[in-house]
Amino acid sequence: MSDATSTSDFPTSAKVVVIGAGIVGNCLVGHLARLGWTDMVLLDKGPLPNPGGSTGHASNFIFPVDHNKEMALLGVQSANQYRDVERSVDSGGIEVARTQERMDEFQRRMTSAAAWGVEAELLTPAGVKALVPFINEDAILGGFHCPTVSVVDSLDTGTLFRNEAIEKTGLRVFANTEVLDVETEDEPATGLRKVTAVVTDKGRIDAEYVVIACGVWSNRIANMAGATIPLVPAVHQMADVGPIDVLAETNNEIGYPIVRDMDTFCYERQSAGSMEVGSYAHRPILHHPDEIPSNEEAALSPTEMPFTPDDFDQQMEEAIELMDMLGDAEIKYAINGLLSLTPDAMPCLGETTEVRNLWSAAAVWVKEGPGMAQVVAEWMTHGYPRVIDAHGADIARFYSQERNDEHIWSRAEEHFNKTYGIVHPAEQWEHRRNLQVSPLFSRQEDLDAFFFQARTWERPQWYGSNADLAERYGVQEREVEWDNRWWSPITVGEHLNMRDNCGVVDLSAFQIFELSGPGAVEFADYLSVNKIGPVGRATYTPWLTPDGGFHSDLTMHRVAEDVVLVVTGVFDGGRDLHWVRKYMPKDGSVIVKDLTLDISTLGLWGPNAPALLATITDADLSQEGSPYGSLVNVDLDLPAGTVRGTLFRISYVGDTGWEIYVPWDDAPKLWDALMANGRDQFGLRPTGGGVYGTSGRIEKGYRLQGAELESEYNPLEAGLARPKVKSADFIGKEAYLAAREQGDPEVHMCTLTVEDQTDSQGRTRWMQGGNEPICDADGNVIFDSHGRVSRVTTAGYGPSVGKHILMAYLPTAHAEPGTDLQVMYMNELFPVKVVGTGAPFDPDDSRLKS
């Protein structure tokens, strides 16, 4: 029924063609069928049930704890879907540590386990041995045990989902069918193309939607349509050794917990009478998709490449050290198994940015397959995923510089060995830096700037030249290295100097898209919750999903009658530009243009900002002449000549000032003039992202897209709802109105202050904003009725408040100002107090009005 290979009934058209019948493609057709889709075709170039992709050789286990919310919750979601079809066994799993650093990491993993509601415990070496009697307890310092680690049958699960789609909707399945081309047509008004057909060796299928779920081959298939799915096939080595009596005696596919030997980047997973030893420790071995043999050419399967034993010897020694019995077991089967790696270690889900209705469901491993298939199915159905916010996996996040092989390969090589690594939340990439720099980059280098990379953009996080400020304000390094990593006391100095004097922040990484044409304002209003203002006004507004959650949060500048600028953050530029193109009218009434590299922005804030700015412009800088939210076009009289600029009175840091927009090439002139006029007379200092993005922002409780603002939350919960709703239609309006009618939301975005940062060892600790759970007075993690956990979305020291500040959604009962709660950090509880939904610093905004 499912393996029809005759060409006689090959379809000529379908609503949806899904390419790839691995775990993702199979689960996807199943989920689409559940959501009511019909007229679907599933293709694979290999035979069923194992067409030869990565699913066929996967080790098929799921460790449910991950620090990343999307990966953790979709892992749990996937594990439950495997359980639902009874193709899952809870084997339990233990991560073992050989170093103290890893033991510390286990404290962090306990914290993440608590956040995601996953049962976990720490074990002594003897405790590990009690569960895994063949382990050498002398080789380890301890273990992190999750009883709900599961082993799944991904091939059988895929078959069940596929059969469900066949039974529900008459899904047609064609194995041994190779895709030769994916055809598209131009869509002139949007600059996109639209998918039209899939050409195979069995015939051509006209298709309204095409989904690429081809695992390691995905980018090659996407390229056929002129699209990109930035991933690279990479080797994960695995050897099956046995028979081993103690395993065979369990008479079970899996009788002992899976062991992850975290510090050697290896795992040992029982497979009936043998042990699978897998590794992420070997040198990165990447392949171009064209190097992968066909099913016919492959000695085993295409993604089971020839084993390269030299790369595995070190792992064998370490495996024997951990489990001596492995040394005398025979290596029956060993492969260089292929899996998919992306430039940032997150999957590629969603509609491709180049081709309308061409979707990607790729770079997904077995452990998150069913959940991510659900994400894509919901996205196609409802316009957005419902099960979880998936912005981190959204394929639109990638800029063009992130989509070429040089970048993909370099980043994959860099993060492959971090698969079991201890990765700090603020960890920076080592390679492929300086891909995009601001026009002020050389000046900032001269000021000894420490750069953080935001996707492709380099942004100063702090300036080494401001080291004197840390001394001036008496700021110390943090006591524990982990808390101090990727942080500098200079940030606090820059913050306090801005509050006392003023600071200039390079905002050149702002992504700026111009909407112009007769339909521009109407379209801008359709994207935005808040009404687009008159010429000369900017509007701070959410963009909602059709379900009324946050897609984005940005400013819209009405710069002319028919021109609106969208100004958004660098982490969301790709997603937002795709959103614009996806929804813009197809009648040519709106033209979208990316002005990011035409316009540079400097933020100037602090009590001395108006006086300093007055040295270069005659414009009226008073609250009347340049009121909050206004856009004023001015001449800036700079030593290098007069420059035309726009002053946008706004603040993301809590002090009065402006975002100053000037032509890209003029930014150095403005920077030089501000530095020359400001440094001595007004105390101006270059000020980094540590102030702009964290300390200045969090003191004011300002929300950030991707942190506080996600599709799982709406403006009422985020505290961003305005008193009235505009009459014009906008995306998500119906859902937004429905939420408003329900009255008080269940949760509120709150700021909290940490009241005592001392841990059990007497050390002062600093929460990092890595999803640390908020607990009630009894230590119970707080969840709402939807299962959403109260967790830290941003953490940062508030120098002007004198406290470490956290942001988190809290249920109403806990959100009352003054409520005493606790935060878990590194598996310890610290007392916190709710400030409320407003700002801990200058709650009346008096400084903005000065």
Add this chain to the structure above:
Amino acid sequence: MRVLVCVKRVPAPGAKINITEDGQAVDATNLGHTMSPHEECALELAVQLVEAHGGESHVLTLGEAAADEQCRWAASIGVNKATLVDVGTQGWDPQRTATALTHAVRSIEAADGAFDVIIFGNESADTGGFQVGIRVARALERPMVNAIKGVDIVDDGAVLEARRETDAGMEVFRLPMPCAIGVKEGITWPRYPTMRGRLASKKLVVEQQTSDAAQGGQTMVRLNRPEEKVSETVILGHGADAAPAVVELLKELGLWTEGAAS
């Protein structure tokens, strides 16, 4: 007892074998390498003979430097010594190969003592020439029998008794040692390397030799791939509904007799 095994590094292809553009070799890009199953059994036999009778096993190969991998594989299952005659990546004809191997055997024997038995795989996995073993044995003036599926050492270690399956039954040969045999898959059940074996094999010193043997009379013109037979599966139907189509097909094939099913 001293036992030598000769092996040949060959690509490990799938069902479809690609040939290089010049037609001179199998395109081994992205292929692993192995030896013939006969040779894997030969290695196992050598290890078993030494386990049973004491002595030393030795593996000899002729090929590219990468054949080091096959030497180490042999060591990982228990072979004691290895010699690699490095002739580069160009395939050598059987005569030339046999001349080089004969020379190598003589040099090893001059250093370590004569081999009691030299074991070849019945034929190589790639060219299948059936020539090298017999040529080497003849050059060394030692008796040889091919297609051996069983051996015993008898007469207090003086004679190797070798068995060969024929249609009529079993042929038994008595070979006074030193001798040579060509063995077939099935003579033993070859073991896989253990992890410890693999790690120990890293320490093996593979003796490197070269050869100036002259080219033989056989020249390979080029490799060709036979035209693929494409078979298409036609699904006749599902369940009882398929019965008429099945009947039609059986009739077409002349396998249907009217009334037979009554």
